[in-house]
Amino acid sequence: MEFALLNGSIIKRSEAKVDVEDRGYQFGDGVYEVIRIxxxxxxxVAEHLKRFVKSAEGIGITLPFTTLQLTEMLEELRIKNNLQTGNIYMQVTRGTAPRNHVFPTGDVAPTLVAYTIKVVRPLENLKSGVKAILTEDIRWLRCDIKSLNLLGNLLAKQKASEQGCFEAIQHRxxxxxxxxxxxxxxVKNGTVITHESNHLILKGITKDVILDLCNNNDIPVQERTFSLAELDEAEEVFLSSTTAEVMPVIEINGKKISAxxxxxxxxxxxxxFEKEVEKQCGLLVDKVI
Ligand SMILES: Cc1ncc(COP(=O)(O)O)c(C=O)c1O
Incomplete structure (x- = not known):
């Protein structure tokens, strides 16, 4: 049986329900995190929970639990579901109230939900690389908040998927x-370059791990805006995320990258990256390299 966390209680996942007037359901009025196991x-986990608190604060939601309480509850959930390799998904919304764009006043408690998903490492893609398309970035100007409102991201990903690609690389x-x-x-002239962490992108936890790995291993790295022309001429391109890790991009809009x-x-x-995972989580059975 699968379990979920709902407002501090671990219950059967099939019984974890929210109201039709939950503001996450109606407005996407909330934030989320995905933590890798x-x-x-x-x-x-500490980095993810720090960003969760920051995202919530960014839209004026005060989390009903401390980071320590959250860590303990997530670990309890993980044990209950016996999750060895996968993700914990968690989200918090502004709670349930009569539908109104204006925030509810009074004692409306946020709704906090978490559940687990079994996901294996994408080893084949990590070895062979993935294809991507380019698409204009039509999202709002607070992409640093990990908001439940993902329509811009969804439309971009769907476009990529319809063209047989793994990812849509967005540009303004x-x-x-x-x-x-x-x-x-x-990678340009041996230097790793990635967009600076500002309001136009999400400050990825994996991105920050990669920046640290570069700095600690004498790999030149720059956080700065780069252009479509620089992307087109890049020696190497890769993407990063909690589940995609360090993923090679080998083709963009049908044009091959690094042969x-x-x-x-x-x-x-x-x-x-695998060494860093092993430092925190123990030896990996299957490796990319
Ligand atoms: C828009 C966006 N940017 C970046 C990332 C990567 O962030 P992280 O490495 O924390 O998973 C994600 C992850 O889902 C994302 O949705």
């Missing part, structure tokens, strides 16, 4: 921002 251990005019559910990196195979710096970072 390797070998039954949460990877970078000539500036590349991020993927529909990932951060984007290029259509994963490049050397991408592979080096995949190796360093």
């Amino acid at each position: 390797y070998n039954g251990k949460m990877f970078t 005019g000539q500036d590349v921002t991020e993927g529909s559910s990932s951060n984007i990196f290029i 259509g195979v994963s490049g050397p710096i991408t592979q080096k970072l995949q190796n360093l």
